[in-house]
Amino acid sequence: MKGKINLVVILLVIIIAAIFFVFKSKTKMEIDTKENTDVKVPNLVLFDQYGKEHNLEEYKGKVVIINFWATWCGYCVEEMPAFEKVYKEFGSNEKDVIFLGVAGPKSKENLNNIDVEKEEVIKFLNEHKITYPNLMDEVGKSFSEYGIRAFPTTYVINKSGNLEGFVSGAISEEQLRKTINEALKK
Numbered sequence: 001m002k003g004k005i006n007l008v009v010i011l012l013v014i015i016i017a018a019i020f021f022v023f024k025s026k027t028k029m030e031i032d033t034k035e036n037t038d039v040k041v042p043n044l045v046l047f048d049q050y051g052k053e054h055n056l057e058e059y060k061g062k063v064v065i066i067n068f069w070a071t072w073c074g075y076c077v078e079e080m081p082a083f084e085k086v087y088k089e090f091g092s093n094e095k096d097v098i099f100l101g102v103a104g105p106k107s108k109e110n111l112n113n114i115d116v117e118k119e120e121v122i123k124f125l126n127e128h129k130i131t132y133p134n135l136m137d138e139v140g141k142s143f144s145e146y147g148i149r150a151f152p153t154t155y156v157i158n159k160s161g162n163l164e165g166f167v168s169g170a171i172s173e174e175q176l177r178k179t180i181n182e183a184l185k186k
Contacts, residue, residue, distance in 0.1 A: 018063035041155065046102070049122045054100060054135055054159040057161070061148035063183040064098045064157035068143065070115045071103075071124045073151040075170040080130055082173035087132040090180060097180055098161075102142055105164070109139045114151075158183050177180035 044056040069076035092098035103134050104114040105121045115121060118136050123132055156164040156179055164183050
């Protein structure tokens with residue numbers, strides 16, 4: 001009996017430590033660009049919810065925010081209004097900052113993709129009044145190339161087209177704004 005209690009206590013400590021680690025690392029920029037100024041990112045060439053093609057290489061000279069998300073992800077849905085607001089504040093992709101969401105709808109090419117079908121993703125975006133471009137990765141290639149293991153995950157690409165940093169987990173409106181302003185100064 002005493003052995004079972006000790007085992008339960010040890011398991012609880014491990015679970016609490018894991019939860020603490022997840023929440024602590026959620027908002028921290030995970031790559032410091034002072035040491036990694038030339039980390040290349042995979043190119044993205046995908047269509048958004050409006051049918052417009054986006055090619056990441058065409059955005060060199062601008063700061064690019066790429067947010068990988070899913071409709072079923074509570075943290076993703078929670079941060080979307082902040083992304084929408086900051087997207088508009090920084091010129092709705094018409095100035096020096098580009099916002100791109102990336103969704104992974106199921107498709108004939110990839111029935112095991114992470115989310116619902118494309119039409120349902122678009123309906124979700126419309127219902128939540130999300131207007132910034134959200135790319136539809138129907139084959140899951142970008143999720144694999146960017147090593148997405150948690151939702152949401154946000155990448156910041158600097159003006160040179162290199163990785164500025166990324167956040168695995170939700171990012172607040174204030175943190176997003178601060179990260180963009182720091183990237184614009186470089």
